[in-house]
Amino acid sequence: MKSSVALVGELIGSTVAAFGLQLWGVEHIKQGKRSLLRVFIEHEEGIGIEDCVKVSKQVSAILDVEDPIKGEYTLEVSSPGLDRPLFTVEQFEQFAGSEVNMRMRNPIDGRRKFKGLILSTNENIIALQVEGSEFNLDHTDVEKANIVVE
Template sequence: VKRSESAITELIEPTVLAMELQLWGIDLSQRGKYSILRIYIEREEGVTITDCEKVSRQVSAILDMEDPIAGEYTLEVSSPGLDRPLFTSEQFGRFIGSDVKVRLHHPVDGRRKLNGSIENVSGDEIVLSVDGEGFRLQHTDIEKANVVF
């Protein structure tokens, strides 16, 4: 049985924090019969290749023991980068005024993909300005979001 991303986060976050890094987020996606688990780590002074390698080794050991992903998978560890994915309302709040690309679970006003800027964040409500029009979204409406650099 495949566990959700939140269950995987609970398994690995203590290890990432113990390495003096922040877990920015994870993305578990299917590619045919294989899965790809992307883990994004961060810290103020930046993330090195060595950090990624250490996290990869530690997390691999945990995942091998707990086996939360059905079938074969590839593990990728990286920094979020400039076009970073946004996973939480708090992360949206850190990027107020920034341009973002957002894909929604279900269309809002006939649109599933929105390109705009983050106007405001209040609790789980995110307001995007798209072509001069305000879109009020709940964080749960958002399937995927990235900062556009």
Template structure:
């Protein structure tokens, strides 16, 4: 995780949790002069638009005071949704058995994209089975990981 992401996570997670929600994860996408800060929140009862608004107002106030992001940016507060992104080893472990799509920052064994069954974690690696082969992917090399929703 980049130091900017770690800084934002450390700043925003306590604000989200103080409001009674779980801070599922933070994404910061730098797009030239205008960036995107996305904060995912979760709750056992689910997330409604009112929840996102409430958290957004609190986070905005903290960001205005602390000013951790230089330049213009858009703040989005969202539920992780059915295709929830995975950020931590704990989240990967909790969703073992699910179908996942993982993109790496740089190629591993000649590929950056993996889609298969999440088998769990081992130390700092995420285990994903693609067809008949298991890959151990270091968590720090994962750029993006999402659960593939099932519609049974």
């Protein structure tokens, strides 16, 4: 069974692409009875408020019909920003050489949080240099990852 986030991505990907934009990722944050559904869109020339508004209207209509998120939620459409979240192995590869904050679902060597330099990727493995040590982290175990802005 697919997660609600994966299902949302599948449902809206072609709609975002129809506007000439890229679906960067989807994030679902539960906040008590309500939740927040964040949709990140990208374009090589940047994202404007107009892009966010038109995508939001179309995505909202799709989600109202398909109803992949149970309960009440707020839809937020935005650019990933400078401290962008990373969702896919390809995004980690694209940002090789960048510093990243990562939180893992399961502890590795007794820790769940890592801050380090993305060295490379190989299939589902992300090589991260942390304080002089190299960690090979499984992408499927990444709970959250964001680029560090200096």
